[in-house]
Amino acid sequence: MTLGRDFTKLWCSQGLSNLGDGLVLAAVPLLAVTMTRDPLLVSGMTVAQFLPWLVFTLPAGALADRIDRRLIMVAGNLVRAVGFGLLVLTLVADVRSIAVLYLAVFLAGTAETLVDNAALTVPPRLVQRSDLERANGRLFATQSAINNFIGPTAGAALFAMSAVMVFSSTAGLFALGALAAFMLPRMMPTASDTSGDKHTPGEVVRSIREGWSYFWNHRLLRRVAFISGSINLFGSATGGLLVLLVIGPMGVSESWYGLFIAVPAVGAVLGSLIAARVVPVIGGGPVTWLAALVPAASYVVLGLSGSIVLSEVAMFLAAIATALNQIVVSTLRQAVVPDGLLGRVTAGYRLIVLGAVPVGALLGGGLGRWLGPEMTFVICGFGLTAAAIVFASRVTTRALREAEEAARPAAPQTVS
Numbered sequence: 001m002t003l004g005r006d007f008t009k010l011w012c013s014q015g016l017s018n019l020g021d022g023l024v025l026a027a028v029p030l031l032a033v034t035m036t037r038d039p040l041l042v043s044g045m046t047v048a049q050f051l052p053w054l055v056f057t058l059p060a061g062a063l064a065d066r067i068d069r070r071l072i073m074v075a076g077n078l079v080r081a082v083g084f085g086l087l088v089l090t091l092v093a094d095v096r097s098i099a100v101l102y103l104a105v106f107l108a109g110t111a112e113t114l115v116d117n118a119a120l121t122v123p124p125r126l127v128q129r130s131d132l133e134r135a136n137g138r139l140f141a142t143q144s145a146i147n148n149f150i151g152p153t154a155g156a157a158l159f160a161m162s163a164v165m166v167f168s169s170t171a172g173l174f175a176l177g178a179l180a181a182f183m184l185p186r187m188m189p190t191a192s193d194t195s196g197d198k199h200t201p202g203e204v205v206r207s208i209r210e211g212w213s214y215f216w217n218h219r220l221l222r223r224v225a226f227i228s229g230s231i232n233l234f235g236s237a238t239g240g241l242l243v244l245l246v247i248g249p250m251g252v253s254e255s256w257y258g259l260f261i262a263v264p265a266v267g268a269v270l271g272s273l274i275a276a277r278v279v280p281v282i283g284g285g286p287v288t289w290l291a292a293l294v295p296a297a298s299y300v301v302l303g304l305s306g307s308i309v310l311s312e313v314a315m316f317l318a319a320i321a322t323a324l325n326q327i328v329v330s331t332l333r334q335a336v337v338p339d340g341l342l343g344r345v346t347a348g349y350r351l352i353v354l355g356a357v358p359v360g361a362l363l364g365g366g367l368g369r370w371l372g373p374e375m376t377f378v379i380c381g382f383g384l385t386a387a388a389i390v391f392a393s394r395v396t397t398r399a400l401r402e403a404e405e406a407a408r409p410a411a412p413q414t415v416s
Contacts, residue, residue: 003135007126009184011142014119017077017177018143020170022151024084026257027159027166028105029243035098039373043240043365048102050236050357052110053350060117061347062208065340069118069125069187076115077178083107084171091164117350121342124334125187133276136330140275140323144268153262211344214337220403221336221345223394224329225352227288230387231295231322233356234380237364238299245373250308260308264315271323283397284328291325292388294318296381303377328400335404 032042064072087104090097127135158166215221242261246252252260279287298314305311337345367376 003127003131003138006185007123007135009180010119010122010126011138013073013077013177013180013184014139015142015146016173016180017080017115018147019151019154020080020084020173020177022147022149023155023158023166023170023173024105024108024151025147026152026155026261027163027170028101030156030159030257031096031101031163032098033243033247035096035101037244039241039244039368040362040365041098042244043361043368044102045105046236046240046361047358047365048105049109049112050354050361052106052113053354054358056110056113057117057347057351057354058208058212058344059204059347060113061211061344062204063114064118064121064343064347065207065211066204067188069122069343070181070184072114072118073181073184074178076111076118077174077181079111080108080115081171081174081178083111084167084174088164088167088171091167113350117343117347120330120334120346121339122184122187124339124342132331132334133279133327136327136334137272137275140326140330141269141272144265144272144319144323147265149262149265149269151262152257152265156257208344211341212348214341215345215348218336218345218403220395220399221333221349223391224288224332225349227292227388227391227395228325228329228353229356230384230391231292231325232353233360233363234299234384234387235295236357236360237367237380238302238377240361240364241368241373241376242302244368245302245377249306249374250311252308260312263312264319267316267319268323271320272327275324275327279324279328284332284400285395285397287321287324287328288392288395289388290321292384292392294321296384296388299377299381299384303374303381332400332404336406 028045029042032045036042060072083104087100090100123132123135123139155166158169215225243257246257246260295318298311298318301307301314302311333346333349334342364376364380367379371379
């Protein structure tokens with residue numbers, strides 16, 4: 001069943017930019033290891049990419065509630081296209097500087113805060129509430145398939161031929177994503193955000209505080225944010241070292257690295273597609289446990305087994321669990337937060353969740369330099385298990401259901 005032409009435009013825009021992200025996912029670490037094998041510097045790429053989420057997330061949320069969300073997506077994708085276009089120029093000039101690569105990744109990450117935050121607030125404008133799970137599932141399935149499967153595989157293959165080729169393709173894909181976003185209908189702020197002084201610095205700060213207050217005082221949103229933040233903290237601690245573990249002790253060649261990290265994406269696609277059927281059966285509460293404990297187990301397997309097959313299976317199962325949790329969390333947020341606050345509340349949530357990524361990357365880089373990649377994976381597995389025990393037990397299926405029911409408008413009263 002179709003979700004409408006406008007949703008298809010959003011789907012195409014996100015798919016194109018996801019493909020650009022996927023190329024980068026493989027190409028950036030491969031380019032980095034041609035410049036250095038220092039675990040801290042390699043992990044620093046993750047810091048550069050996600051540090052903007054600590055700095056620009058809250059302003060990005062305020063922006064999404066104040067101007068046309070479509071134009072935010074257009075501008076952000078164009079900035080990413082320009083950033084990687086400039087990187088291509090340095091590669092053509094045979095200037096391979098780790099500092100230039102850091103700058104390009106940081107610029108792309110800054111633009112990503114704008115694009116992703118705006119895109120997450122768009123589905124409620126385009127589809128009915130009854131279709132939100134299906135719409136989110138389709139978006140996340142596409143993101144997982146392209147960003148983590150097709151993109152990395154293609155990125156590693158293109159990188160093996162030419163670094164210029166892969167980053168030129170990346171810039172072009174972001175430009176096409178901007179064009180597709182431009183074809184969306186206008187999505188102006190709601191009436192509550194159209195006051196005459198809405199763009200003054202004081203009003204912007206006030207509105208950011210309003211969004212943050214709503215998020216922080218909503219206990220359930222805050223709790224699922226801490227769970228997801230823990231998953232990202234330890235995921236980024238291991239993710240930055242994965243390239244060193246895979247092409248080092250495991251002996252995977254650079255040309256096959258993209259396929260290695262792409263295979264688990266099939267699990268993410270599967271999890272996204274089955275979420276609408278599976279989550280109602282097992283409940284959102286157990287999903288939060290799975291989303292933490294299954295990845296934790298996969299880190300231990302990666303660190304101790306030395307087996308490519310076992311590692312791929314563990315990562316595959318972890319991707320399914322994580323994808324199910326993404327659907328639960330996104331649908332909860334879109335269902336319980338008023339549209340006029342959705343951009344700012346989403347930003348507050350993502351400040352916690354994605355702000356943990358650069359912290360985790362630094363943690364992983366330091367542990368990797370001190371103890372080596374294998375032991376770092378094991379430590380992170382136990383760390384995520386402890387986080388699950390602390391946070392996941394506080395999120396239940398009943399609490400998720402009650403939060404959504406409380407947010408629904410009351411039925412109109414009738415007089416007989």
